[in-house]
């Protein structure tokens with residue numbers, strides 16, 4: 001199988017909404033509908049950094065696209081197209097069939113079309129760039145939070161980080177716990193429907209990829225505010241309930257790989273957001289409040305600040 005057989009066999013599909021898809025020097029894409037703009041993001045997954053060697057290729061196909069769709073969701077954008085850059089150590093037919101199967105299963109569910117990419121030999125690395133549509137002026141940016149807004153989080157936090165720790169050999173989870181945590185790490189669900197609905201309610205949003213404390217700090221910086229988070233309100237994944245408090249705090253506040261949405265909204269939106277939670281069948285939990293200041297402070301039941309100096313996941317952290 002040469003490079004072009006590989007692309008033709010596993011990645012080329014007839015163009016649907018693109019004017020020209022896989023196969024030429026560039027894809028040709030129609031302009032956004034009137035009143036809408038393009039939302040664009042790129043994310044890379046590197047073996048040994050974002051996933052462990054030997055990971056299930058179907059799950060890798062899913063996650064490569066899912067983490068990018070999560071950024072579109074966080075922006076309130078609807079998915080349109082993506083490109084895929086791959087570095088592969090070799091052309092393994094079974095690996096490629098599983099990888100592209102996982103990728104296209106999610107692409108079809110999300111209604112996003114692969115329009116091009118790049119394939120090279122090299123250490124296993126994949127990068128997807130997504131493009132979506134969002135009404136001009138309607139995107140969920142990081143700089144729109146206001147003092148007095150509630151801070152909300154979707155779903156549950158912390159399980160994926162425990163699976164990373166288990167696979168890295170730092171802890172040993174029971175088989176039952178590992179099954180739940182590994183599913184959260186390997187098969188994240190981008191919160192696309194939530195992102196679209198939040199355009200009506202949220203003042204700011206982002207996806208929690210690096211951990212709640214580190215990511216909420218980005219909303220704080222860009223909105224020129226601080227945030228107070230109540231630890232007891234944080235929706236820690238129920239699977240972590242038997243773990244020591246310090247481990248639960250580290251995983252849920254600083255672990256990362258959650259791919260939930262953190263957003264701010266005025267208190268007047270509370271009942272609408274509760275109704276949205278019921279409609280989507282997805283927990284939406286109020287965890288804190290935006291206030292004047294700079295930092296994110298997480299307080300325990302007694303009101304004492306927790307030590308969150310670890311912050312969020314950082315590829316270049318010295319420790």
Ligand SMILES: Nc1ncnc2c1ncn2[C@@H]1O[C@H](COP(=O)(O)OP(=O)(O)OP(=O)(O)O)[C@@H](O)[C@H]1O
Nearest residue numbers: 041042043044067070071206207208209210215218
């Ligand atoms: N090499 C780079 N060149 C230009 N911009 C970059 C580069 N790396 C990151 N950025 C930009 O910096 C910002 C933060 O990047 P980051 O990858 O942390 O995004 P994120 O959304 O916070 O995380 P994630 O992609 O995991 O959801 C984004 O706006 C991103 O586009």
Ligand SMILES: Cc1ncc(C[n+]2csc(CCOP(=O)(O)O)c2C)c(N)n1
Nearest residue numbers: 048049050051052209210255256257313
């Ligand atoms: C092997 C292995 N080691 C560590 C982790 C944890 N991890 C890696 S990158 C990242 C943040 C999001 O990435 P980015 O900021 O690049 O989008 C997290 C939480 C993992 N998933 N696999």
Ligand SMILES: [Mg+2]
Nearest residue numbers: 071074207209
């Ligand atoms: Mg993001």
